[in-house]
Amino acid sequence: MSYDSVRLSREGEVATLTLAHPKGAFGPATWREVPLALAEVEGARVLVVRGERAFSVGLDVAATAPLIAPALGDPERFKTVVDEMHAAIEGLAALPVPVIAAIDGWCIGAGLELAAACDLRLCSASARFSLPEVKLGITADLGGLQRLPHLIGRGRAAHLALTGEPIDAATAERWGLVTEVLPDADALYARAHALAAHLATLPPRALEGTKRTLQDGLSHAESLAAAVQWNARHMTAEALKLSAVSRQPSASESHR
Known part of the structure; x- marks a missing residue:
């Protein structure tokens, strides 16, 4: 299938999901299309997730606001809107195969919550990470507050979530958010695919x-x-x- 906001490619037993929203953000099409693309991953042994440019600058607020605004103050209606976002991220986490996030540039908000749902995270030296929802008057609700404490500890997760301030690649590695920092995007994607190829040889x-x-x-x-x-x-x-x-x-x- 062809999609507007993601691309799925396959090389041998390794599949690659490229987040290709033109703004580098997640709009309504992203949440609809990620589960459809994941259904096509069947048969692959490993999945690499990457951005077309930056990994993700978070939610496309302008495109998503018309869906969210009418649901404000109505918990059941609001839940229906957010459930579609949850389905994309939880579907990624639920895949039976290892998922590697290859993060270049910004990884913000919903992008960080999606990356946290992956099994392994690598990044380039230019990567930056933040969970800035509090600055917008929002509580992060796509899994970041649940997963990040297990990845980096409650204190560091609280620092990210309560301050909304970004951290750089070196800090992300020191905290354990990523396991490797590569010099640039080319080295990052080469390493991610080499790691994926290795995992694909394992039972x-x-x-x-x-x-x-x-x-x-x-x-x-x-x-x-x-x-x-x-x-x-x-x-x-x-x-x-x-x-x-x-x-x-x-x-x-x-x-x-």
Whole structure:
């Protein structure tokens, strides 16, 4: 299918979702089209999410206001509008395959909330991150306040959300929001696709089980039990064979 605000491409077992809104923002078309594009990801082993220019400068307020304004003061109607946005972001988080966010330039508001729903985040040195909703009189409601404390700690999430001030790429890496900072956009996308290609070689059921266990939000004991149950259902004899023949550390390595 062709879309107005996103593009989906495929190279082998790696799919790429490009956020291509002309303003670099998320408008109504984005929220409609992301779930449709995600439905086409079936069969891919990894998904890379990137922007066409900046990753995202957040919500296209001008385009979205006509939908939100009539719902103000009516919680049920407002929820219906926001549920479409939730469906896009939660659909991304729910994919059974690893999702890598490759972030260049600004990653603001809804863009940061979408990036937080990905499994891995890499960025370029020029990337900037912010959750500025409080400056606009809004409480972030697309998952950022729920996911960011788990990624960077409650205190740092509170700093982002309560001040609305941006952080740079080095700070994002130091805080754990991203795991790698690359020199520029070209290096970023090359690294993201190399990482995706590596993940695509790994057993898909093991990746899915690991992703679900990391996401489940259960207590320690419940999470351990869920991982055990997943392996009981999906671990194969081939996996055990691979484990048995894996290289053991040398004597010198074992003493490091």
